[in-house]
Amino acid sequence: MKDVNLGVLLIDTEFKLIDISDMACRLLGLIRERVLHLPVDEIFASVPPEHRFVERTxxxxxxxxxxxxxxxxxxxxxxxxxxxxxxxxxxxxxxxxYIMFKDVTNLRSLEQQVQRSDRLAMIGQIAAGTAHEIRNPLTSIKGFLQVLRKTFQDQGMDKESGYTNVMLTEINRINELVNELLLLSKPKNVSFEEVDISQVLRDILPIINNEAILHGVVVHYEASYPMPKVIADRELLKQVFLNIGKNGIEAMVDGGRLTITERVDREEKRVNIDIHDTGPGIPLFVIDKIFDPFFTTKPEGTGLGLSVCQRIIHDIGGSIRVSTKGFGTTFTICIPYP
Ligand SMILES: Nc1ncnc2c1ncn2[C@@H]1O[C@H](COP(=O)(O)OP(=O)(O)OP(=O)(O)O)[C@@H](O)[C@H]1O
Ligand SMILES: [Mg+2]
Known part of the structure; x- marks a missing residue:
C-alpha cells in the first residue's frame, strides 16, 4: 500500500474506509491517519456528489x-x-x-493534443482547397483589370485608372491572404538550408523598425555570438519572426519596447529567440486559443499569424512557447541545431 503507484481504497460493508494507499492520499489531499475508519461519505463531504467517484453502489x-x-x-x-x-x-x-485508480493525466493530454492536430490538419486541407480555388479566378480578374487600366491610361481617364489601381491593390491583399492559407496546409517550394539566424534577424530588423516607429515602439536587438546555424527555410523563418514581432508591436497601443534576444542552449542543442513586448499580456482564458487558426482579437486580424508560425517551426522540429505576466509577453522560438 505504501509503495504502489496506484490509488487504492478499501471499503467495508458499512462504507467505511479500511485502508488507503499513499498515492491516493496525495492525489485526493487526504491524511491517512485522519481518514481511516471514517465513513466515506464523511471523508468526501466537501466534494459535490457528481464529482465523487467512490459511490455506495x-x-x-x-x-x-x-x-x-x-x-x-x-x-x-x-x-x-x-x-x-x-x-x-x-x-x-x-x-x-476496492477502488483502484491510475493517474493518466499525461496520456489524456497527449490524446487531446493528437485530436487537436487532427483537427488542424483537416482545417488545413479545407483551407488549401478553398485557397486554390480562389486564386484561379483572381488571376484572370487581375489580368483583365491590368488591361482595363492600360486602356484607361491611354485614353486619359485618370479617375478610372485610379479606381483600377485601388482594385489591383486590394486583389494583391487577397492574394497574400490566400498564400498564407496555402502555407497552413502544405508549404510550397520550401528549401531547407543552413541558416544563420542572426543574419535573418538583421535582414528583417528594418521592416520591424518601420512598423515599430508607426506605433511609437522602440526595438532592441540583443545578438549572441557565435550562433550555430540551423537547418530551415530562410524565407519562412523571416515570416515567423515578422509575425511574432508584429504581434508584439500591435499589442503595445501606447508605445513600449520590443526586445529580441538570441540565446544558445548548448546542452539541449537549441537556439532560442525571445521576442518580448511590454504590452498588456495575454489573458489566461485567451492563451489556449492563440495558436488556433482564425482566432483573433483584432478587428482587422485574420488570426492566421501564429498558426502559420507554429506550423513552420514544428516542421523543423522546434517549438514556440509563450509566457505572459502582467507586464508583457515573451514568445520564445526554439529551434534545434545539428
Ligand atoms: N504579444 C502579444 N500580446 C498580446 N496578445 C497577443 C500577442 N501575440 C498574439 N496575441 C493574441 O493572439 C491573437 C492571435 O494572433 P495571430 O498572430 O495568430 O493573429 P492576429 O495577429 O490577430 O492576426 P494576423 O496575424 O493575421 O494579422 C491576437 O489576436 C492577440 O489577441
Ligand atoms: Mg498576428
Missing part, C-alpha cells in the same frame, strides 16, 4: 472497469482511470469493496 456489486474520471486538487486537474469491484470472503459473501 460499489457494495451492491456494480463492477467498474477503466472508467475515466477527472479530479481537481490544489488547482491541478488529474485524469484518472478507475476500477472497482466487491471483495468476497471464501464463502462468497461480500465483505467490502
Amino acid at each position: 460499489v457494495l451492491d456489486g456494480v463492477v467498474v472497469r477503466n472508467h475515466a474520471v477527472s479530479w481537481t486538487h490544489n488547482q491541478e486537474r488529474y485524469e484518472l482511470l478507475l476500477d472497482s469491484n466487491v471483495l468476497r470472503d471464501q464463502s462468497g459473501r461480500i465483505v467490502g469493496a
Whole structure:
C-alpha cells in the first residue's frame, strides 16, 4: 500500500474506509491517519456528489472497469482511470469493496493534443482547397483589370485608372491572404538550408523598425555570438519572426519596447529567440486559443499569424512557447541545431 503507484481504497460493508494507499492520499489531499475508519461519505463531504467517484453502489456489486474520471486538487486537474469491484470472503459473501485508480493525466493530454492536430490538419486541407480555388479566378480578374487600366491610361481617364489601381491593390491583399492559407496546409517550394539566424534577424530588423516607429515602439536587438546555424527555410523563418514581432508591436497601443534576444542552449542543442513586448499580456482564458487558426482579437486580424508560425517551426522540429505576466509577453522560438 505504501509503495504502489496506484490509488487504492478499501471499503467495508458499512462504507467505511479500511485502508488507503499513499498515492491516493496525495492525489485526493487526504491524511491517512485522519481518514481511516471514517465513513466515506464523511471523508468526501466537501466534494459535490457528481464529482465523487467512490459511490455506495460499489457494495451492491456494480463492477467498474477503466472508467475515466477527472479530479481537481490544489488547482491541478488529474485524469484518472478507475476500477472497482466487491471483495468476497471464501464463502462468497461480500465483505467490502476496492477502488483502484491510475493517474493518466499525461496520456489524456497527449490524446487531446493528437485530436487537436487532427483537427488542424483537416482545417488545413479545407483551407488549401478553398485557397486554390480562389486564386484561379483572381488571376484572370487581375489580368483583365491590368488591361482595363492600360486602356484607361491611354485614353486619359485618370479617375478610372485610379479606381483600377485601388482594385489591383486590394486583389494583391487577397492574394497574400490566400498564400498564407496555402502555407497552413502544405508549404510550397520550401528549401531547407543552413541558416544563420542572426543574419535573418538583421535582414528583417528594418521592416520591424518601420512598423515599430508607426506605433511609437522602440526595438532592441540583443545578438549572441557565435550562433550555430540551423537547418530551415530562410524565407519562412523571416515570416515567423515578422509575425511574432508584429504581434508584439500591435499589442503595445501606447508605445513600449520590443526586445529580441538570441540565446544558445548548448546542452539541449537549441537556439532560442525571445521576442518580448511590454504590452498588456495575454489573458489566461485567451492563451489556449492563440495558436488556433482564425482566432483573433483584432478587428482587422485574420488570426492566421501564429498558426502559420507554429506550423513552420514544428516542421523543423522546434517549438514556440509563450509566457505572459502582467507586464508583457515573451514568445520564445526554439529551434534545434545539428
Ligand atoms: N504579444 C502579444 N500580446 C498580446 N496578445 C497577443 C500577442 N501575440 C498574439 N496575441 C493574441 O493572439 C491573437 C492571435 O494572433 P495571430 O498572430 O495568430 O493573429 P492576429 O495577429 O490577430 O492576426 P494576423 O496575424 O493575421 O494579422 C491576437 O489576436 C492577440 O489577441
Ligand atoms: Mg498576428
